[in-house]
Amino acid sequence: xxxxxxxxxxxxxxxxxxxxxxxxxxxxxxxxxxxxxxxxxxxxxxxxxxxxxxxxxxxxxxxxxxxxxxxxxxxxxxxxxxxxxxxxxxxxxxxxxxxxxxxxxxxxxxxxxxxxxxxxxxxxxxxxxxxxxxxxxxxxxxxxxxxxxxxxxxxxxxxxxxxxxxxxxxxxxxxxxxxxxxxxxxxxxxxxxxxxxxxxx
Amino acid sequence: xxxxxxxxxxxxxxxxxxxxxxxxxxxxxxxxxxxxxxxxxxxxxxxxxxxxxxxxxxxxxxxxxxxxxxxxxxxxxxxxxxxxxxxxxxxxxxxxxxxxxxxxxxxxxxxxxxxxxxxxxxxxxxxxxxxxxxxxxxxxxxxxxxxxxxxxxxxxxxxxxxxxxxxxxxxxxxxxxxxxxxxxxxxxxxxxxxxxxxxxxxxxxxxxxxxxxxxxxxxxxxxxxxxxxxxxxxxxxxxxxxxxxxxxxxxxxxxxxxxxxxxxxxxxxxxxxxxxxxxxxxxxxxxxxxxxxxxxxxxxxxxxx
Numbered sequence: 001x002x003x004x005x006x007x008x009x010x011x012x013x014x015x016x017x018x019x020x021x022x023x024x025x026x027x028x029x030x031x032x033x034x035x036x037x038x039x040x041x042x043x044x045x046x047x048x049x050x051x052x053x054x055x056x057x058x059x060x061x062x063x064x065x066x067x068x069x070x071x072x073x074x075x076x077x078x079x080x081x082x083x084x085x086x087x088x089x090x091x092x093x094x095x096x097x098x099x100x101x102x103x104x105x106x107x108x109x110x111x112x113x114x115x116x117x118x119x120x121x122x123x124x125x126x127x128x129x130x131x132x133x134x135x136x137x138x139x140x141x142x143x144x145x146x147x148x149x150x151x152x153x154x155x156x157x158x159x160x161x162x163x164x165x166x167x168x169x170x171x172x173x174x175x176x177x178x179x180x181x182x183x184x185x186x187x188x189x190x191x192x193x194x195x196x197x198x199x200x201x
Numbered sequence: 202x203x204x205x206x207x208x209x210x211x212x213x214x215x216x217x218x219x220x221x222x223x224x225x226x227x228x229x230x231x232x233x234x235x236x237x238x239x240x241x242x243x244x245x246x247x248x249x250x251x252x253x254x255x256x257x258x259x260x261x262x263x264x265x266x267x268x269x270x271x272x273x274x275x276x277x278x279x280x281x282x283x284x285x286x287x288x289x290x291x292x293x294x295x296x297x298x299x300x301x302x303x304x305x306x307x308x309x310x311x312x313x314x315x316x317x318x319x320x321x322x323x324x325x326x327x328x329x330x331x332x333x334x335x336x337x338x339x340x341x342x343x344x345x346x347x348x349x350x351x352x353x354x355x356x357x358x359x360x361x362x363x364x365x366x367x368x369x370x371x372x373x374x375x376x377x378x379x380x381x382x383x384x385x386x387x388x389x390x391x392x393x394x395x396x397x398x399x400x401x402x403x404x405x406x407x408x409x410x411x412x413x414x415x416x417x418x419x420x421x422x423x424x425x426x427x428x429x430x431x432x433x434x435x436x437x438x439x440x441x442x443x444x445x446x447x448x449x450x451x452x453x454x455x456x457x458x459x460x461x462x463x464x465x466x467x468x469x470x471x472x473x474x475x476x477x478x479x480x481x482x483x484x485x486x487x488x489x490x491x492x493x494x495x496x497x498x499x500x501x502x503x504x505x506x
Contacts (some may be wrong), residue, residue: 008210113325114313116214116220134217134327158353160326175214189354
């Protein structure tokens with residue numbers, strides 16, 4: 001078991017990293033994850049606070065392999081601190097997707113406390129850093145953080161994993177590399193992620 | 202797209218989740234303080250162990266079972282010296298845990314801390330054992346069989362919850378109070394020993410001398426003359442009126458060098474000698490008084506609660 005665990009973890013981390021972008025609205029920024037919508041187009045999900053909450057704003061996107069693109073803030077969900085970014089077409093690539101690889105979406109109904117999770121982001125500007133931890137619990141949090149227009153009781157994935165500024169908007173993934181949440185904040189030392197099921201694709 | 206290479210990782214992940222499920226079947230949320238609940242372990246049938254620091258009141262106690270049902274509990278006893286408290290609940294309310302082998306733990310072993318603070322299901326924190334050591338005494342003076350510290354975060358409400366191994370077996374109880382700064386676990390043997398006393402008597406019995414003392418060095422010439430091998434002893438700086446020390450004729454300024462033939466040089470050494478079974482027994486104290494060595498018999502009392 002010890003023989004393959006470490007390579008496994010690094011292979012999964014690589015797979016997650018391939019779908020993570022840096023989102024740079026200006027000097028500082030955060031992370032974003034590339035997903036495929038039902039209509040086939042790519043979308044980048046990040047936190048509203050990463051793009052400063054402005055619909056229509058243009059932001060720079062840096063893919064894992066370094067390709068720089070621009071994207072437009074298409075939609076903001078303030079109560080969940082989520083932003084949907086639409087890619088502006090890339091004239092240099094055949095399908096317009098370039099370096100961007102969409103991540104698979106996981107099944108949150110199977111997630112239990114203790115399951116291993118991986119986060120990828122750019123803590124303190126360090127690109128594509130990987131951290132690992134476990135699910136702490138899933139559901140409303142007792143201190144109930146309220147964002148934006150303050151919806152009543154929100155469900156969060158709480159994870160015992162170390163995150164820092166720069167992880168915002170990045171994926172929380174299971175050990176098969178599937179995205180189960182969007183890392184949004186740290187409260188009481190716990191990472192809070194928006195469950196992936198609440199992202200409209 | 203589960204490729205074969207990731208099955209070990211998936212197995213480990215599933216095993217950790219199973220360990221949480223297994224261990225959490227025997228833990229309850231303990232409602233014994235304002236606001237946030239703490240965690241308790243159904244250690245023996247009808248007996249829930251938690252940390253003393255989280256039981257802020259003696260009455261109007263309740264626990265939330267894994268099925269979400271809230272039932273009443275009563276306080277059976279406390280031992281502040283080891284930060285443990287024992288609650289009674291209706292027998293058969295939930296399963297009993299399996300206990301692991303904390304003696305076989307080594308730094309690096311993977312462990313989980315579990316908590317239940319409401320009816321929303323168990324909570325988990327994950328890390329590795331960071332330090333294993335011998336017997337130790339916390340500030341309160343209790344006897345703890347083994348030092349067990351882990352590199353994991355005890356979140357609010359995790360006090361009184363179990364540290365479990367990869368199979369969900371309980372290795373001990375996590376104490377928030379003793380965990381500053383490192384997550385510290387009281388091993389199973391310590392809990393069993395304290396629980397036996399709390400269950401039968403409601404408190405942990407300890408010997409009592411009724412004297413305050415501090416470590417002092419003895420002059421080399423004096424040591425030579427009295428043929429003392431140890432460099433120091435314990436100077437009696439306060440004597441409680443009507444306490445065992447007073448009744449035995451100890452005087453302010455006496456320097457105790459041994460109790461029951463065991464040398465004492467630090468206040469800690471006295472705590473080690475005055476175990477519960479010394480209460481009610483007469484022990485011989487060897488002390489330096491006015492430049493000569495004397496022996497005084499003291500009837501050891503029981504530490505007031």
